[in-house]
Amino acid sequence: MHLDKQLLILLFLTFIINLVGSLAYSVRIAGVRTMRIAVSFSMFNILVLVSRTANTFQVPLMAKRVEQHLSAGPAGGIGDFRWLIAAASAATIVGALLTPTFQRLFARGVDAFAEHRSIPRLLFRAFSPVGIASIRDSIVMPRANNLRVLFTHSRISISVILMNMIATAVWTVGVFASLFAAYYNPVLRTTASSLSGLINGLATILLFIVVDPYLSLITDDVVKGRATESYFRRSVVWLLGSRLAGTLLAQLLLTPAALAIATTARWL
Numbered sequence: 001m002h003l004d005k006q007l008l009i010l011l012f013l014t015f016i017i018n019l020v021g022s023l024a025y026s027v028r029i030a031g032v033r034t035m036r037i038a039v040s041f042s043m044f045n046i047l048v049l050v051s052r053t054a055n056t057f058q059v060p061l062m063a064k065r066v067e068q069h070l071s072a073g074p075a076g077g078i079g080d081f082r083w084l085i086a087a088a089s090a091a092t093i094v095g096a097l098l099t100p101t102f103q104r105l106f107a108r109g110v111d112a113f114a115e116h117r118s119i120p121r122l123l124f125r126a127f128s129p130v131g132i133a134s135i136r137d138s139i140v141m142p143r144a145n146n147l148r149v150l151f152t153h154s155r156i157s158i159s160v161i162l163m164n165m166i167a168t169a170v171w172t173v174g175v176f177a178s179l180f181a182a183y184y185n186p187v188l189r190t191t192a193s194s195l196s197g198l199i200n201g202l203a204t205i206l207l208f209i210v211v212d213p214y215l216s217l218i219t220d221d222v223v224k225g226r227a228t229e230s231y232f233r234r235s236v237v238w239l240l241g242s243r244l245a246g247t248l249l250a251q252l253l254l255t256p257a258a259l260a261i262a263t264t265a266r267w268l
Contacts, residue, residue, distance in 0.1 A: 006065060007080060013058040014087040015094075018172075020051035022095025022243060025236045026103035028215065032222050032232060033103070034110045044106075046119070059175060063193060066182050074183040074258075081176045081254055088172050089247040096240045100140050108134055156235055161242045163210045168246025169253055171203035176250075177257035184262040191265040199257075215239065 003011075024044065031040035062084075069077050112125060178196035182189030218235055221227035 003083070006061065007083065010058060010061055010065070010080075010084060011087045013054040013061070014084050015091040016054045017051050017058065018088040018091035018247070019095050020047050022092045022240065023047070023098065023102050025215075025239060026099040027106060028219050029099075029103040029233065029236060030106035030110060032219060032229060033107050034114075035223065036110050036114060040106065040110050062175070062179050066179050066189070070182065070186050070189075072183075074180070074255075077180060077183045078255070081180050082251065084176060085172060085247060085250050085254065088250070089244060092240070092244045092247055096237075096244070097142060099236070099240070100142050104140065105135060155231065156238050157214060160211055160214045161238050163206055164239055165242040165246040165249065167203045167206035167211060168243045169249035170206070171200055172247050172250035173253045173257050174199035174203060177254055178261050180254065180258040181261040181265065184259060185265055188262070188265040191268060192261050195261050195264060199261075211239070 027040050027044045034040065062080075065080065066077065069080075113119070175196045178193050178199065181192035181195075185192060215235070218227060218232055222229055222232045
């Protein structure tokens, strides 16, 4: 399949969106280490804005591409979405590999912000010789021991891990499936695309009701000394692993979800 300029842009935007989502776990690690959880989340919102901006451009570009390729039918359009979901998986892997580096950088950034109390000054300092040296010193590869914890699950809720995988799969496939449904029902493609909000809403509910409270509780336990930092890191590794599994599961859900959305659009 030919990767044209438009598809490459979409792959890049999808990569950025999912990379930010994967790095969110390292923010909690940085918050625990610096004991400044609120400041950590506040600073991470800057990256969230980048992710949401990417999403703002991603959806209309994908919709336009679908409009341009409707004549190709499902067999001709599915390749684009396979590539986009693969970009989500790649971003999750990169995010997992960058987690040790990012949490060190973020922890230093939080401490620097507490000292300077200004985001512009913090950004200016990041590009100074001292800041560049600090960034270079923070670069580290994940330890093999952190990967081995995937084979040990002491005290880690398997139900939460599975729920995170399912929620990630639904969230990943939501927009893609609603747009892919246009190939099965071109007449109601606008109705089908509008259903993405409902699908992503269900995924968000799962994340906020099950996964996020569990991770927040662990974070508080570490801060209060009820759990060790190693247990917290082990939980993060499992959540990252389940997030990657969710993006892979999204590949299997793409066609069934698109067919279900196309059918739902007819029923409405």
